[in-house]
Amino acid sequence: MRVAAALRDAAITGLVAAGLFLPLVALRTDVSPSGALFIRTRWSDAAILIALAVVGRFALVLWLGRKIPVASTESAWWEEPLRRAGKFFTPVLLLVAVALPWLPGTGRYELDLGILVLTYVMLGWGLNIVVGLAGLLDLGYVAFYAVGAYSYALLAQYFGLSFWLCLPLAGILAAFWGVLLGFPVLRLRGDYLAIVTLAFGEIIRVVLINWASFTGGPNGIGGIPRPSFFGLPFSMGGEAGSFAHTFGLEPSPLHRVVFLYYLILGLALLTNWVSIRLRRQPLGRAWEALREDETACRALGINITTTKLTAFALGAMFAGVAGSFFATRQGFISPESFTFIESAIILAIVVLGGMGSQIGIALAALIMIGGFEVFRGLEEWRMLVFGIAMVVIMVLRPRGLVSSRTPTVALGERRAISGALVGEGRG
Amino acid sequence: MAYALQQLINGISLGMIYGLIAVGYTMVYGIIGMINFAHGDVFMIGAFTALITIVLLLSGGMMEGPGAILLVLLVSMSVTALYGWTVERLAYRPLRGSFRLAPLISAIGMSILLQNYVQVSQGARVKPLEPIVRGGFEVMREGGFVVQLSTIQIMIVSITLSVLAVFTWLVTRTPLGRAMRACEQDRKMAALLGVDTDRTISLTFVIGAALAAVAGSLYLIRYGVIDFYIGFLVGVKAFTAAVLGGIGSLPGAVLGGLLIGLIETFWSAYFSVQYKDVAAFAVLVMVLIFMPTGLLGRQEVEKV
Amino acid sequence: MSQAAILSVEAVTMRFGGLTAVNAVSFAAERGAITAIIGPNGAGKTTLFNCITGFYRPSEGAITLHHEGRDTALHRLAGHKIARAGVARTFQNIRLFQGMTALENLLVAQHNRLMAATGFGIGAVLGLSRYPAAERDAIDRARHWLEMTALLDRADDPAGSLPYGAQRRLEIARAMCTEPALLCLDEPAAGLNPRESEALSALLRSIRDGGCSLLLIEHDMSVVMGISDRIVVLDHGAKIADAAPAVIRADARVIAAYLGEGDEE
Numbered sequence: 001m002r003v004a005a006a007l008r009d010a011a012i013t014g015l016v017a018a019g020l021f022l023p024l025v026a027l028r029t030d031v032s033p034s035g036a037l038f039i040r041t042r043w044s045d046a047a048i049l050i051a052l053a054v055v056g057r058f059a060l061v062l063w064l065g066r067k068i069p070v071a072s073t074e075s076a077w078w079e080e081p082l083r084r085a086g087k088f089f090t091p092v093l094l095l096v097a098v099a100l101p102w103l104p105g106t107g108r109y110e111l112d113l114g115i116l117v118l119t120y121v122m123l124g125w126g127l128n129i130v131v132g133l134a135g136l137l138d139l140g141y142v143a144f145y146a147v148g149a150y151s152y153a154l155l156a157q158y159f160g161l162s163f164w165l166c167l168p169l170a171g172i173l174a175a176f177w178g179v180l181l182g183f184p185v186l187r188l189r190g191d192y193l194a195i196v197t198l199a200f201g202e203i204i205r206v207v208l209i210n211w212a213s214f215t216g217g218p219n220g221i222g223g224i225p226r227p228s229f230f231g232l233p234f235s236m237g238g239e240a241g242s243f244a245h246t247f248g249l250e251p252s253p254l255h256r257v258v259f260l261y262y263l264i265l266g267l268a269l270l271t272n273w274v275s276i277r278l279r280r281q282p283l284g285r286a287w288e289a290l291r292e293d294e295t296a297c298r299a300l301g302i303n304i305t306t307t308k309l310t311a312f313a314l315g316a317m318f319a320g321v322a323g324s325f326f327a328t329r330q331g332f333i334s335p336e337s338f339t340f341i342e343s344a345i346i347l348a349i350v351v352l353g354g355m356g357s358q359i360g361i362a363l364a365a366l367i368m369i370g371g372f373e374v375f376r377g378l379e380e381w382r383m384l385v386f387g388i389a390m391v392v393i394m395v396l397r398p399r400g401l402v403s404s405r406t407p408t409v410a411l412g413e414r415r416a417i418s419g420a421l422v423g424e425g426r427g
Numbered sequence: 428m429a430y431a432l433q434q435l436i437n438g439i440s441l442g443m444i445y446g447l448i449a450v451g452y453t454m455v456y457g458i459i460g461m462i463n464f465a466h467g468d469v470f471m472i473g474a475f476t477a478l479i480t481i482v483l484l485l486s487g488g489m490m491e492g493p494g495a496i497l498l499v500l501l502v503s504m505s506v507t508a509l510y511g512w513t514v515e516r517l518a519y520r521p522l523r524g525s526f527r528l529a530p531l532i533s534a535i536g537m538s539i540l541l542q543n544y545v546q547v548s549q550g551a552r553v554k555p556l557e558p559i560v561r562g563g564f565e566v567m568r569e570g571g572f573v574v575q576l577s578t579i580q581i582m583i584v585s586i587t588l589s590v591l592a593v594f595t596w597l598v599t600r601t602p603l604g605r606a607m608r609a610c611e612q613d614r615k616m617a618a619l620l621g622v623d624t625d626r627t628i629s630l631t632f633v634i635g636a637a638l639a640a641v642a643g644s645l646y647l648i649r650y651g652v653i654d655f656y657i658g659f660l661v662g663v664k665a666f667t668a669a670v671l672g673g674i675g676s677l678p679g680a681v682l683g684g685l686l687i688g689l690i691e692t693f694w695s696a697y698f699s700v701q702y703k704d705v706a707a708f709a710v711l712v713m714v715l716i717f718m719p720t721g722l723l724g725r726q727e728v729e730k731v
Numbered sequence: 732m733s734q735a736a737i738l739s740v741e742a743v744t745m746r747f748g749g750l751t752a753v754n755a756v757s758f759a760a761e762r763g764a765i766t767a768i769i770g771p772n773g774a775g776k777t778t779l780f781n782c783i784t785g786f787y788r789p790s791e792g793a794i795t796l797h798h799e800g801r802d803t804a805l806h807r808l809a810g811h812k813i814a815r816a817g818v819a820r821t822f823q824n825i826r827l828f829q830g831m832t833a834l835e836n837l838l839v840a841q842h843n844r845l846m847a848a849t850g851f852g853i854g855a856v857l858g859l860s861r862y863p864a865a866e867r868d869a870i871d872r873a874r875h876w877l878e879m880t881a882l883l884d885r886a887d888d889p890a891g892s893l894p895y896g897a898q899r900r901l902e903i904a905r906a907m908c909t910e911p912a913l914l915c916l917d918e919p920a921a922g923l924n925p926r927e928s929e930a931l932s933a934l935l936r937s938i939r940d941g942g943c944s945l946l947l948i949e950h951d952m953s954v955v956m957g958i959s960d961r962i963v964v965l966d967h968g969a970k971i972a973d974a975a976p977a978v979i980r981a982d983a984r985v986i987a988a989y990l991g992e993g994d995e996e
Contacts, residue, residue, distance in 0.1 A: 019509045023502075024472070025548045027479050037482045037554060045548075137528065184716045191462050192715050194531065195666060199708035202663070210701040281862070282838070282845035285831075289839040292828035299784065299822075300840050300909055301814030340659065344535050351532050380551065384543035390536025395521045398529030407832045409866075411874070411886045421891035422830030 002062060010058035017053035021046045090359060097265055101258045111257045113373055115264055115329065119322055120365040122268035124349040125358065126318030129275055131347065132355035133284060134311035135291025135423065136186070137194040140201025141346055143181075144174040144316040146208065146338035148323025153221040153333055154214075163227045163328050167321060174320020175313040182312040186305060201343055208335040220334025227328045229259060260329050267325060271318045272358055278314075280408045287311050288408075292423040341383075348390055354400030354419070363401060429569035434696045435689070436566075440580040440649065442688020443587040447642035448665035449672065449680035450594070451635030457611045457675040458631050459523070464534035465514055467662015468541035469636045473507040473643025474653045475545055478554055481647075490559065496648075500586070503644045504637040511636025512629055514541075520625065538658070545655040553654045560648060583645045590641050591681065594634070598677065607631060611675070660704065664691070667711040673724025682722060686710075736797055737762040737913050737944040738783070743792030743806075745778050752778040754968040755792070760913065760961075762797075765935060765945040767955045770965035771988055776948045777823065777917065779965070782806065783946070784820040784915055785813035798912040815843060819911035821902040823918045823948075829891030833882055833901050836890050837873035838866075840908035845869055876904035880934065896927040900934070907938065914938060916947040920954045932958045956980070964988065 026046035027039050100106055100114055123145065130138045151170040155161045161169070185196045208215045215221070226234065232243040234256040243259075244251040278284040286307045289297050298304055327333050349368055353361030371389075375382045397403070403419030448470050455463040480502045484490040518537045522530045563577035598604035606627045609617035618624045646661070647653055668687040672679025687707055694706040714721065736759040745753040753775040760766040768776050781787040783794055785808060794805040796816055803816045814820075828836050838845070848865030877883045880900035885893055890901060899919060906914055919935070920928045932954055939945055949955045955962065955976070962979045964972040966988040972979055979985055 016509065016513060019506060020513060023476050023479055023506050024545065027483070028549055029475075029478055029482055029554055030550065031552060031554065035555065037478070037485075037556060039479070039482050039486065131528075137531070185712065188715055188719060191456075191531070192670070192719070195462065195663075195670070196712055196715055198663065199667075199711050203705050203708050206702065206705050281849055282842050283849070285835060285839050286842050286846075288831060288835075289828045289842075292830055293826050295786075296822070296826040296828065297839070298786075298810040299814055299820050299826075300842065300905070301811050302839075302842050303811045341539070344539065347535070348532065351528060355528075380543065380547055383539060384547055387536050387538070387540030387543055391518045391533050391540060394529050394533040394536060395518065398522060398525045398532075405830055407835055407887065407889075409834060409838060409870070410832065411834060411870075411883075413887065415887060417830055417832070417889040418892075421889050423828075 006058050006061035009061045010054045013057035014050055014054040017050040018046075021049045025049060093359075093362070101261055108254065108257060111254075111261050113370070115257070115261050116373075117366055117369045118261070118264040118268050119326060120346065120349060120369050121362050122264065122271050122322045123319060123346045124353065124361040124365050125268065125271040125275055126315050126322065127346050128315075128350050128353075128355065128358075128361055129278075129287070129318070130311050130315035131350050132357075132361075133275070133279065133291065134287040134308060136308060136312060137191070138197045138312070138315070139194045139340070139343055139347065140197035140199070140204075141315070141319055142338045142340070142342040143197075143201040143204040144178060144319035145323040145326070145342070146204055146335075147174045147177050147316075148320030149327040149333045149337070150208065150215060150221070150323075151320065152324035152327045153224045156225050157221065157223075162231075163225065163324075164230070167324050170324035171317040171321040174323065175317035178313040178316030179309055182309050183305075186308040186312065198340065198343070201338075201340060205335050205338055208338070216334070218335060220332060220336075222332045224327050224331050224333065226256065226331060227260065227263065234259065260325075264322075264325055264329075267321060274314075276358060283307070283310060285408060345386075352393055352400050354402035354404075357400070357402035357405075360400060360402035429567055429572045429574050430696070431693075432567065433572075433574045434692050436574070436576055436580060438689035438692035439685060440583045440688075441692060442668075442685035443583050444642045444646050444649075444684070445661070445665045445668045445687050446681040446684025447587055447590070447638045447645075448661065449668040449684045450591075450677060451639050452666050452669040453672070453674055453677060453680040454607075454631050454635050456669070458607060458614075458628060459519070459530075461519070461527075461530045462534065462666065463519075463632075463635070464531065464662075465518070465537040465541055466635065466639060467658035467660075467665065468538050468545075469507060469511055469514065469658070470639040470643045470646075470661060470665075471545065471653070471655065471658030472510050472541060473503050473636070473640030474647045474657065475549055475643075475655075476506045476640065477503040477644035477647050478556060478653060481556065481559060496560070496582070500641060500644050503640040507640035507643070508633045508637045510541075511632040511639075514636075515629055515632040520628075538662075542655050542658065549655065551655065553652055556647060556651045556653075558651060579649050583649060586641065586645065590638065594638065595677070597634070603627070603630060664704075664707050667707055667714075670711060671714050671721055673721030676721070676723040679721055679723035735761050738946065739793075739795045739797070740779075740783065741793045741795070743779065743782055743789045743794060745775070745782055745787060746790045752968055753782070753789070753965075756965065756968075756970045757792075758963045758970060758973050760944060760946050762944055763939065763942065764960035765939050765947065765958050767959040767962045768946070768948050768965060769950075769952075769955055769962060773967075774965040774988075775968040776965055778968075780820075780915060780917055780946075780948055784818060785810045796913065814909055814911075817910075817912035818915060819906035819909045819913070820915040821899075821906050821917055821919060823921065825895075825898045825902055827890040827898055827902055827905070830889060832887050833877065833890055833893065833904075834870070834873055834886045836901060836905050837876060837908045838869055840905045841869045841872065872908060873904075876907050879907075879937065880904045881930075896923055899923065899927075899931070903934065903938075907943070911943060913944045913946060916945065916949075918948055918950060920949055920951040923951075925953075928954050 026041055026043050028042055029037050030040050032038050101111060127138065127141050130136050148170040151173045152163070152166040155166045155169060181200050185193060188196060209218050228234065229243045232241065232246050235242040239245060243255055286297065286302050289302070290304065290307055294304060345368065349364045350361055352368065353364035372382065372386070375385055378385065399419040404416040405419070405422045406416055407414050448466065451466050452463060455461065477499050480499045481490060484495055489495060514537055518533045519530050522533055560579045560582060563575050566574040566576050598607060606617065606622045609620070609622050610624050610627050614624055664687055665684065668683035669680045670683070671686055672681070672683025687710065690710055691703050691707055695703045738760040741757050742755045743753055744751065744755050756779060768779065770776050778787065782789045783805065785805060789806050792806070796803040796805050796818060798817045805813055805816065805818065808816060828839060845865055849862045874883065877886050880903060882897060882901055882904065885897060890898065893901060903916070903919065920931055923931060928951060935945060935958055959976050962974065962976055963970060964979060964985050971984045971988060972982045974982070
């Protein structure tokens with residue numbers, strides 16, 4: 001019976017797949033040297049895709065029956081162990097992070113990757129304040145990242161301010177932009193807020209591209225000062241006053257990388273510390289309450305606008321700080337680094353991690369950015385895989401890796417709250 | 428004066444395209460309350476299907492007359508509708524009744540997927556298409572400036588209007604339209620009354636995609652260049668149009684599309700071309716702040 | 732109005748488009764008393780209630796809270812300031828923070844007091860000293876109300892997992908944690924069984940005896956008649972009676988409103 005159903009479904013799938021793939025895969029439009037378009041056929045590619053769809057569907061129906069895979073919001077099997085192991089797992093993860101530069105086999109590449117992952121961990125934790133805790137859907141988070149990066153680059157270029165001064169300044173400027181944007185739009189309901197923040201992200205990018213006299217336009221800004229070790233430059237010459245000379249070390253390009261690594265680790269941990277602490281404070285609780293039920297908050301005398309604004313501004317601030325770190329690390333920034341896709345990746349990290357879960361987000365960043373690296377060889381296929389992964393993960397686990405919520409306070413024992421009960425905000 | 432008239436003509440023909448896409452956003456939003464983030468990319472698929480069909484017809488020497496254009500539209504509509512159906516089936520249906528964020532993230536994933544799928548299958552290079560439809564009328568002449576009404580623009584307006592007429596008939600006069608409106612009012616109740624809600628939602632996506640395919644084909648014929656990335660910006664602007672007109676309102680979507688097209692054209696003509704996208708977004712922000720229900724949207728009374 | 736009134740409603744009218752939901756209703760809620768608003772479906776009870784608690788702004792009229800020697804014009808205040816002025820409310824369709832524990836729900840209710848103690852968030856992140864004491868106080872207050880509502884053993888359970896009756900009680904506890912002068916209850920007995928209704932009546936009485944005034948909309952007549960000190964009856968948006976329960980029971984217009992029109996519950 002089931003085989004018959006599977007065969008029939010597979011046949012239908014084959015027809016649909018043929019309709020999908022025959023025009024767009026088998027018939028490829030190419031531009032000839034003369035500039036005219038012509039069609040290059042690739043029947044075999046399309047045939048392979050159709051066959052995959054047919055076989056896949058057949059196997060799926062045979063295995064699972066005809067029911068559609070249902071999105072599960074229940075706690076997954078790994079959550080309870082993960083939570084229980086949390087006391088032990090988190091320090092281990094932290095220890096590995098701290099020890100990474102000294103582990104055998106860690107070279108320049110591993111450190112760079114570590115820096116990249118930690119940057120996204122920090123961004124994820126920052127956005128989590130907005131999306132995960134306060135339940136405000138922000139699709140333009142990268143705008144604040146850009147504000148931070150350009151703040152540092154421009155402050156250093158025009159006023160010669162040092163990195164250590166610019167780091168908090170970039171955060172404050174980004175937070176300021178967060179308030180400026182947030183004030184008019186935060187009373188909008190959920191999806192509208194998402195679109196407005198997306199539009200805002202695009203506006204910032206268009207301005208960065210077109211205001212060439214100030215921002216360098218599409219060419220970006222180069223020669224951004226590299227960070228110093230609290231005033232001691234990392235120079236290759238090893239002259240007096242440099243980092244290597246002061247500490248009596250052999251000058252090495254790795255010094256700066258290791259320093260950057262610890263810098264971003266520190267910044268990420270700061271973000272984490274602030275969010276964990278705030279979550280146990282009235283402000284953080286009000287954010288979560290807002291996510292659960294805005295109307296009830298109002299009836300309890302909570303000022304919704306300012307509470308949302310604090311979340312928005314704080315999230316923006318961390319993005320700004322991360323942005324100025326990005327600028328100093330790269331030494332070069334351009335609008336290309338701040339596209340919508342960047343916002344989407346950060347949001348995906350937060351959602352995949354399980355909104356509100358610090359450890360989940362760190363793991364998600366590790367998996368996504370690490371996975372991205374693994375697929376580096378795939379070039380243009382990489383984003384395709386990324387898109388597929390995003391859909392599949394959402395369909396199977398809409399609430400992310402860690403869907404349960406830990407209470408912030410308890411009279412007795414703190415027990416995890418199932419994700420099925422936790423709200424996600426209207427905003 | 429002549430310059431403004433020319434902008435008006437250009438703005439209306441661009442606005443029609445936005446309007447067609449906006450209808451898709453507004454329908455889906457009305458019926459399942461989600462922003463179909465991938466809709467802009469469905470429009471892009473429509474443009475590519477039209478491109479492939481046109482190139483095929485050209486190589487066969489058959490790209491002649493209105494019949495060929497009709498054929499292009501039909502092929503593009505059917506293939507794109509299939510894409511719309513598949514997108515809904517794979518990425519949204521399993522998430523029905525789930526958390527609100529999940530379908531949105533899934534939609535963003537779908538958007539990335541479609542873009543990169545076309546990039547891989549059709550190449551990242553911009554596709555230039557020679558003009559298919561030539562000619563036009565001289566509407567008026569003032570000084571050295573000639574106001575042109577091109578055949579393409581007439582075509583865009585007439586095709587859009589006839590497609591919208593069919594669509595309006597479909598929504599207001601057929602059982603399918605009734606089912607759609609019932610689902611929009613109250614999906615649970617509609618299901619209890621025997622409406623096949625899954626099928627109705629599927630058909631909503633199919634119709635929305637077909638309309639987007641018309642928009643994609645017209646866009647291709649009018650502007651002659653497309654790439655895999657056009658869906659993003661056009662999509663966001665069409666969504667803006669839907670919001671401007673009042674999301675959930677079908678006439679509103681068309682009206683909003685026209686307004687966005689006009690704003691964008693006049694802004695580029697009189698202020699700055701570089702910031703034309705900013706203009707559209709600024710309008711979106713203003714509308715949402717001062718008129719959250721849009722021009723023709725329903726007022727929402729908070730129920731406590 | 733009299734010195735004894737906690738709340739005076741004067742000629743409040745609320746229109747939605749062309750529809751007048753509440754038409755020039757005036758009444759006063761006595762301090763330290765339970766005032767009930769009753770009326771057939773569609774009489775405008777909930778609308779009036781939403782005007783008092785700041786969810787709607789009345790088209791005309793004035794609503795004044797007399798508390799701590801001050802008169803506060805509620806109809807001019809923004810939503811969240813009404814609660815700060817001393818009016819707390821519950822909702823007909825329970826609105827708890829489902830994913831948060833009962834205890835957390837009660838702490839959120841004390842947000843404004845706690846926020847002040849944290850130096851508006853900044854001090855608390857840095858671990859300054861005033862906050863822990865304030866939080867202990869807040870937890871004590873929460874514990875008190877959990878005890879009053881017989882929910883102490885469910886303190887660490889998510890609000891969404893509590894049984895229906897417990898959720899209703901928790902919502903009352905949460906409202907009480909804002910330390911209101913006036914507690915407004917929107918159909919607190921809806922969906923409760925007779926035993927639970929009785930417990931609710933006792934709870935409401937003890938809240939009144941604790942010094943808080945109450946205003947409630949209720950359909951359950953046994954609850955209303957049992958606990959109310961005064962009853963205001965609305966019909967078609969207008970007030971038709973305003974008296975003690977015994978008088979209301981005998982009022983011909985009230986009986987007509989409930990029995991004469993065939994749209995009663």
